[in-house]
Amino acid sequence: MSTNRVRRFTFWTAVVIGAFNTASAVVGGIGILVTGGLGMPHRLLANGPFTSFTLPGLILLIVVAGTQLASTWLLLAKNESALLWTAVAGCGLVIWIFVETGIIAGLSWLQFLYFVTGGAQIVTVIALLGVVAWLPRRPLREHAAA
Numbered sequence: 001m002s003t004n005r006v007r008r009f010t011f012w013t014a015v016v017i018g019a020f021n022t023a024s025a026v027v028g029g030i031g032i033l034v035t036g037g038l039g040m041p042h043r044l045l046a047n048g049p050f051t052s053f054t055l056p057g058l059i060l061l062i063v064v065a066g067t068q069l070a071s072t073w074l075l076l077a078k079n080e081s082a083l084l085w086t087a088v089a090g091c092g093l094v095i096w097i098f099v100e101t102g103i104i105a106g107l108s109w110l111q112f113l114y115f116v117t118g119g120a121q122i123v124t125v126i127a128l129l130g131v132v133a134w135l136p137r138r139p140l141r142e143h144a145a146a
Contacts, residue, residue: 007128007138011075014086014124017117018072021093022065024114029061040104048103060096067092071121078141083125090121 031038037053050056071089074082097115101107130137 010124010127011140014121014128015072015075017120017124018068018075018086018089021089021114021117021121022068022072025060025065025068029057029065032057032060044104044106047105050103056100064092064096075140080140082140083128086121087125090118090125093118093121 028038032053037057040053042052045051045053067085067089071082071085074085093114097111097118101111126132128137128140
């Protein structure tokens with residue numbers, strides 16, 4: 001596979017993961033707020049600082065979805081700050097999952113999925129920054145077209 005194809009694939013992978021994470025965080029955040037926890041028992045909050053699911057739902061909707069949306073939007077606009085925002089969104093999602101699993105003292109396949117997608121965002125940023133020898137750095141505006 002040529003370098004241009006790998007670069008294009010990596011760029012669009014970052015866009016698709018960001019869009020998926022945005023949609024998931026929006027739906028999850030709204031669902032948590034509207035239903036009071038998506039049917040999760042309140043005992044899951046016993047080990048953490050929250051007394052209800054309202055603040056976690058708002059954090060998911062505003063912070064997690066917001067950084068994911070900014071990342072995806074900036075990637076599509078081919079703005080150079082997109083790689084920074086994608087790293088922030090990926091790290092933020094990984095941190096969210098670590099904190100969530102610590103608070104609820106449990107693990108589900110969804111947490112594993114979002115840990116992987118957040119990690120994948122970080123990997124795409126590393127690749128698009130040219131940190132790996134097989135994919136040298138180019139300005140972001142060239143990634144989608146190259």
